[in-house]
Every structure is written in structure tokens, then in C-alpha cells.
Amino acid sequence: MVDRFRFQNVAIVGIGLIGSSIALALRAGGFKGPIAIGDRNGDALRVASEIGLGTSYHVSAAKAVAGADMVILAVPVGSMQATGRAIAPSLQADAIVTDVGSVKGSVIEAMAGSLPQSARFVAGHPIAGSEQSGPRAGFATLFAKRWCIITPTPETDQDALDVVADMWRGFGSHIEMMDAERHDLVLSITSHLPHLIAYNLVRTASDMESVAESEVIKFSAGGFRDFTRLAASDPTMWRDVFLNNRVAVLESLGRFSEDLAILQRAIRWGDGDTLYEIFERTRTVRTDVVGAGQDTAAPDFGRPRE
Amino acid sequence: MVDRFRFQNVAIVGIGLIGSSIALALRAGGFKGPIAIGDRNGDALRVASEIGLGTSYHVSAAKAVAGADMVILAVPVGSMQATGRAIAPSLQADAIVTDVGSVKGSVIEAMAGSLPQSARFVAGHPIAGSEQSGPRAGFATLFAKRWCIITPTPETDQDALDVVADMWRGFGSHIEMMDAERHDLVLSITSHLPHLIAYNLVRTASDMESVAESEVIKFSAGGFRDFTRLAASDPTMWRDVFLNNRVAVLESLGRFSEDLAILQRAIRWGDGDTLYEIFERTRTVRTDVVGAGQDTAAPDFGRPRE
Ligand SMILES: NC(=O)c1ccc[n+]([C@@H]2O[C@H](COP(=O)([O-])OP(=O)(O)OC[C@H]3O[C@@H](n4cnc5c(N)ncnc54)[C@H](OP(=O)(O)O)[C@@H]3O)[C@@H](O)[C@H]2O)c1
Ligand SMILES: NC(=O)c1ccc[n+]([C@@H]2O[C@H](COP(=O)([O-])OP(=O)(O)OC[C@H]3O[C@@H](n4cnc5c(N)ncnc54)[C@H](OP(=O)(O)O)[C@@H]3O)[C@@H](O)[C@H]2O)c1
Numbered sequence: 001m002v003d004r005f006r007f008q009n010v011a012i013v014g015i016g017l018i019g020s021s022i023a024l025a026l027r028a029g030g031f032k033g034p035i036a037i038g039d040r041n042g043d044a045l046r047v048a049s050e051i052g053l054g055t056s057y058h059v060s061a062a063k064a065v066a067g068a069d070m071v072i073l074a075v076p077v078g079s080m081q082a083t084g085r086a087i088a089p090s091l092q093a094d095a096i097v098t099d100v101g102s103v104k105g106s107v108i109e110a111m112a113g114s115l116p117q118s119a120r121f122v123a124g125h126p127i128a129g130s131e132q133s134g135p136r137a138g139f140a141t142l143f144a145k146r147w148c149i150i151t152p153t154p155e156t157d158q159d160a161l162d163v164v165a166d167m168w169r170g171f172g173s174h175i176e177m178m179d180a181e182r183h184d185l186v187l188s189i190t191s192h193l194p195h196l197i198a199y200n201l202v203r204t205a206s207d208m209e210s211v212a213e214s215e216v217i218k219f220s221a222g223g224f225r226d227f228t229r230l231a232a233s234d235p236t237m238w239r240d241v242f243l244n245n246r247v248a249v250l251e252s253l254g255r256f257s258e259d260l261a262i263l264q265r266a267i268r269w270g271d272g273d274t275l276y277e278i279f280e281r282t283r284t285v286r287t288d289v290v291g292a293g294q295d296t297a298a299p300d301f302g303r304p305r306e
Numbered sequence: 307m308v309d310r311f312r313f314q315n316v317a318i319v320g321i322g323l324i325g326s327s328i329a330l331a332l333r334a335g336g337f338k339g340p341i342a343i344g345d346r347n348g349d350a351l352r353v354a355s356e357i358g359l360g361t362s363y364h365v366s367a368a369k370a371v372a373g374a375d376m377v378i379l380a381v382p383v384g385s386m387q388a389t390g391r392a393i394a395p396s397l398q399a400d401a402i403v404t405d406v407g408s409v410k411g412s413v414i415e416a417m418a419g420s421l422p423q424s425a426r427f428v429a430g431h432p433i434a435g436s437e438q439s440g441p442r443a444g445f446a447t448l449f450a451k452r453w454c455i456i457t458p459t460p461e462t463d464q465d466a467l468d469v470v471a472d473m474w475r476g477f478g479s480h481i482e483m484m485d486a487e488r489h490d491l492v493l494s495i496t497s498h499l500p501h502l503i504a505y506n507l508v509r510t511a512s513d514m515e516s517v518a519e520s521e522v523i524k525f526s527a528g529g530f531r532d533f534t535r536l537a538a539s540d541p542t543m544w545r546d547v548f549l550n551n552r553v554a555v556l557e558s559l560g561r562f563s564e565d566l567a568i569l570q571r572a573i574r575w576g577d578g579d580t581l582y583e584i585f586e587r588t589r590t591v592r593t594d595v596v597g598a599g600q601d602t603a604a605p606d607f608g609r610p611r612e
Contacts, residue, residue, distance in 0.1 A: 078578075102528075127525045127527050127528050128527055129527075129528070131592070146527055147524060147525060147527070149525070176524070185516060185517060186517050186521050186522075186525060187525065187528060189510070189511050189514055189517055189522065189530070190511070190521075190522055190525040190526055190528050190529065190530040191525070191528025191529045191530065192529075193507065193510075194507060194528070194529035194530050194532065194533055195529050196569060197503060197507055197533075197566075198529070198532075199569070199584060199585055199588050200562065200565050200566050200569055201499065201500060201503055201562060202588040202591050202592075203565055203584055203587065203588055204495070204499075204558070204561045204562045204565045205495050205496070205591075206587070206588070206591060207561070207565070208495055208558070208561065210491060211491060211492050211495055213591075213594075215492050215496075216492075216495065216496055216591075217591070217594045217595055217598050217600065218453060218482070218598060218600070219433050219453060219455070219492060219493065219496040219497070220496055220595050220598075220600045220601070221433050221434055221435075221452055221453070221600050221601075222408075222433050222435070222493060222496050222497025222500070223496065223497045223498075223500035223501050223504070223536055224495070224496040224497065224500050224595075225595050225600055225601045226500065226504075226532055226533075226535065226536060227500055227503075227532075228588075228591050228592040228595045228601070229532065229592065229601070230529055230532060231585075231588040231589070231591065231592065232588070232589050232591075232592030232593075233585075235581075235582050235585035235586045235589070236582065238581070238585050239578050239581040239582045239585060240578075242572075242573045242581055243573070243576055243578050243581070246573055246574070246576070249573060250570065250573060250574060252510070252514070253566075253570055253573075255510050255513070255514065256506065256507060256510045257563070257566070259506050259509055259510045259513070260503075260506050260559075260563070263502060263505070263506055264556065264559055266548075267548045267549075267552055267555060267556060267559075268552070268556060270549055270552070272384075272545050272546075272549050275541075275544070275545040275548055275549070276541050276542070276545045278505060278509055279505055279537075279539075279541035279544050279545060280541045281509065281512070282505050282508040282509055282512070282534075282537040282538070283537070283538050283541070285508050285511075285512060285519075285522075285523070285534050285537065285538075286437070286508075286534040286535065286537065286538030287538075288519075288523045289523055289526050289530075289531050289534045292523050292524060292526075294523065294524070294526045294527050294531050295526070295527075295531045295534070295535070
């Protein structure tokens, strides 16, 4: 195998689900060099050091990145600018800086305004995750067989882009390139809106004064429980996503609401044909998702398979 | 163990996911008597007989129920009335008739209008299922550790109710009693609305002319794929649910839309505190669902666990 990891000295800032999964995937892929870990959260740092995710641990992001030729930013999107500013003075010249933020337009802007000219920034986003967060949630194969989107700009250094793409390939990911605007639109519908809708449904159910929350929980196997998973995702991460991808999310949400009004009307007027026609069409999408290897075909009974 | 199956001769009309799971659960629980299977769908009948789900197979529901002292109706909610009418002439006097329909008010009404006075009808609904349908989807332990709701009316025969409840206990289910109106309200929020929302989101995503369907599929691991599962459910079954639980579903949907408008406004105006506060609250619901044994805590990476 060609060497996927063409760097010697890694720094990861933000050691949550994604940061810790990267640390584990680097080791699983044979990376032998130092991994400096930075996080402002002392508890997360302590856990990371207990698990042995890295070789050094720093509350100061600036200290973590000193000497690194590959810097990976895995903090929430809204913390990217502050992190960029914090590391700028101590970044090694020519260091590659990449990120994993779920929104790309705003992160590219934040980095352009905070990193020194000499730093080579490549914006990336692994389409893999879970509702869990923190350094204990990490998983060496989290990115395997999943897509990683890289969103280059005209300023992006081609060599740095290749190094970052190879790193993700080393984690088992497929690479897709698109511009940041398109990324933010596509993800608004495949990820951001689904989370918003899940949060909203869980909230509506909790607030129904006519139905006790205990009943909602008890009978959640009828479909509701699928939403509680997404709605358990990290609130800081998701607040930042919505604040930073406002235009695309509002556009997707507008479409969703229009379509919902049609279903509402069909229910109100007893229009079974319209309901059937819509429900029939959505079936094939599931088959496609499974066919593309993005989910298992096995039904989910909400418990370990017997 | 006491004998949970206090009947000798079973008929199951409708041999889809639920009907076939009941047949398997009866055998797994030690029921030795005949199981007559009725279904209007010849393919389903043939598959059922290939798997050996029953002891006799009938295109005519009337023939299936002749001689049975326990009749289980597992057809879509909209087919209940026609099925009731079809079996009425050949029902054994004193036979217990029960159903598994996802809506209870309309089924109780349909049965009152079609079954003979001598039949003892008990309305039930197992809160367990999956997006798959047909006789091959059945699973002997589908109902284990799940709730089965029974919705008695003042006319319900107490002895018949006990026999039906014991049958579900024999499948490993917990029993909950409530009236049909309450059932239909509770389920509108824990099951019917989640399915409606899932269908709608998948449809919106498929219809976005600015994002290719192939992109939606490719990047579905970001959250969208969780919705495709519910949206792959049987269109006939779900059309019937919405047509038969209109009032409660429209009420729950109204709440959902109001709440969504608040999130929309918070995103438009950049109100991060409101977003954070709502996202933080919904987290605990997930913990409760897992705590109640209604889902696994393990994160779902969309593939068999390594
Ligand atoms: N979770 C997913 O499914 C997923 C998938 C793909 C991409 N992403 C992206 O990956 C990034 C990280 O997400 P995650 O789920 O791994 O997060 P996480 O588990 O919540 O961890 C984030 C860590 O970063 C720390 N942090 C926040 N601001 C910081 C700052 N200014 N300087 C140093 N450390 C800081 C946090 O500390 P505090 O606790 O003190 O805030 C926390 O320890 C986000 O940009 C997210 O959009 C997430
Ligand atoms: N699936 C779930 O998750 C779930 C959970 C709890 C309760 N339920 C309830 O259980 C019932 C059955 O659902 P399911 O998912 O098992 O359905 P399914 O897999 O779609 O199977 C239903 C079967 O009933 C047959 N049928 C329809 N109308 C009939 C009639 N008038 N006479 C005889 N057979 C008829 C159908 O034949 P055709 O193909 O010709 O229509 C089909 O073979 C529904 O009332 C549903 O609300 C479902």
C-alpha cells in the first residue's frame, strides 16, 4: 500500500467524537508519529490521555499545533474562527491545516480571516458520525466506506489538498470534491434539515400536555424512537450548524413545509390516492440508500439482533 | 408457566409482517393446534405455505375462520370492515375476534357494524413492527419486550379480553389498557406523525431540483438515512392509518408545525440561545427511551457492528 499519511507530526484540536475517531484511525492506519491533542475542555483532555489517544495534551490550542505539519481542527463550526486565531501565531510555516466542520462556506471564510498566508488550508467534511459526543465516543472505523467531502477554493494548495485527501483514503473514506456553496446546499437537505426535524418532533411530543411524556417513551417503538437518536446530538454542534448555514437550511425547510401542507390537506380531505402515491414513491429511496452501502437492509428492531 | 394460549383453533386473516410474526410467535410459544391462514393475496398465501406458517391456507377469509375459536385480523385498517363482513356468516358462535390495527376507534366502529352479536371482539395493537412487509418479514420475537395496547369498550367481554391479553403475554409483550380515543391520540404522536414526517422529508429531498437524487443518497449517512427507513413502510397500511386517524394526526401535526415555525424564526434571526435551549432539552428524551428498553444505546453506524 502507498503511504496514505504524508506528514510526520499531527495536531488535533477538539477531541470529541470526530477528533478522537481521527486519532484512532491514524493509529489503526499505521501512523507512528506524534499526535498532539488540544482541547479547551479539561475533562475531555483527561479522558483522551487516559485512553491514550495522543502523545501530548494541551489546553492551549497554540501549544498543541506548535511543530505540527498536519493540523486538524475538530471543534464546533462556531469555534473555528477563534481556534484559527489562537493557533495562527504558533503555526509552523507551510503547515497543512484542515477541518471537519459540518458547514463549509463559513469555515472557509473564518480561516481566510484568521490563518497566516503561509498556512495551507484545506476544508473537509467527513459524512459520518453518530449522536454521541466526547472523546470516549471515537471509533477507528467511523470513516470507513463513508464519503469525505473536500471543498477546495481557487486559493487551495493542490499539494496540500492531495495530502488531506490521501489521509481520508487512509481512513477508508471515498473522496468527493465540490465547492463550499454546493456542499452547504446538499448537506442542508441530507443532514441539517433531518436533524432540525428530529429535534422539533421530539420537542413537540415532549410538550403535548394531552399526552404524558412517559407514554411517549413507552410507545416510542412505533416510529418516534428513530427521531430521538438524532435529537440526542450535541446541542452546541447543531446550534453552530444552523447559525452558519442559514440560507440553505431555510430554503430546504421552506420546501419541506410546502410539501407537508399538501399531505395535511390530503389527510383533511380524505384524499387516499394522493397519500398512496407519495408513500409509494419514497419506498425506492430506501432501496437506493441500502444499495449505495449507506445503511443496512436489516430491519431495526431497536435491540441487539437475536 | 401457565398456559398463555387458551384456545384450540386459530385463524389469522392477513399474513403480512404482523400476521406472520403472530403465527411464528404462537409456535415458538408452544401452541400446537391448527392455524388457518386467510389472505386475499395469492402470492402471500403461497409464500406462507412454503414457509409453513400455518396448517391450512385460504383465499377466502370466510373459509379461514370457520371452526376457529380465536380469529386474529391482521389486514390494513381500511380493510377491517370488509373483512368483518366477509367472516361474519361463518364465524363460530362465541369465537373471540381480535385485531392488530394501528388505529383503534375506526376499527371498533367497523367491527360493531359488521360482526354478529355473538362474536366477542377485543381491539388490540402491538407497538412493534418494522418497515418491511409481507409474510417473509415475520419474526417470532417481534413482540417480545414490546407493549401491546388493548382498547376495551363497555361492550367488551371480560373473559375474551383476558384470553387475548394472555396471548400477547405469551408472545413476551407487556399489556397496557386504554380507551380507543386515547390510543389514537397517543399513537398519533409516537407513531403516525413520525411516519408522516419521514415520508415528507424523503419526498422533499427527492424533489429538490437543485440537488440530484444521487447526491441525496450518497451523503445520506449525515442523518437523512434514518428517515428513509420509516418512509419505506407499506403505503397501503399508512394511507389507511392517516385516513382513519384524521383528527388526532391533524392536531399533532398542527403542534409540530407551530413548533417548527419557532425554530425557523430562531435560525432566520440568528437566535442561538433559543436553538441551544431546545436542542439541549430533547437530549434527555433519548436517555429515557433507552432506559425504558425501547431502543439500544449503541450508536447506529448504518452497518453491522464490527
Ligand atoms: N458529530 C458528528 O456526527 C459530526 C460528523 C461530521 C462532522 N462533524 C463536525 O466535527 C466537529 C466536531 O464535532 P464533534 O461531534 O466531534 O464534537 P464534540 O464531541 O462535541 O467535541 C468538540 C470538542 O471541541 C472542544 N472545543 C470547542 N471549542 C473549542 C475551542 N475554541 N478550542 C478548543 N477546543 C474547543 C469542545 O470543548 P467544550 O466541551 O469545552 O466545548 C469539545 O471537547 C464539528 O465541527 C462538527 O460540525 C461532526
Ligand atoms: N407493520 C407494522 O409495523 C405494524 C405494527 C403494528 C400494527 N400494524 C397493523 O397490522 C396490520 C397489518 O400490517 P402488516 O404490516 O402486517 O401488513 P402487510 O405486511 O402489508 O400485509 C397485509 C396483508 O393483508 C392482506 N389483505 C389486505 N386486505 C385484505 C382483505 N380484505 N382480506 C384478506 N386479506 C387482505 C394483504 O393483501 P394485499 O397485498 O392483496 O393487499 C397483505 O397480504 C395493519 O392493520 C397495520 O396497521 C402494523
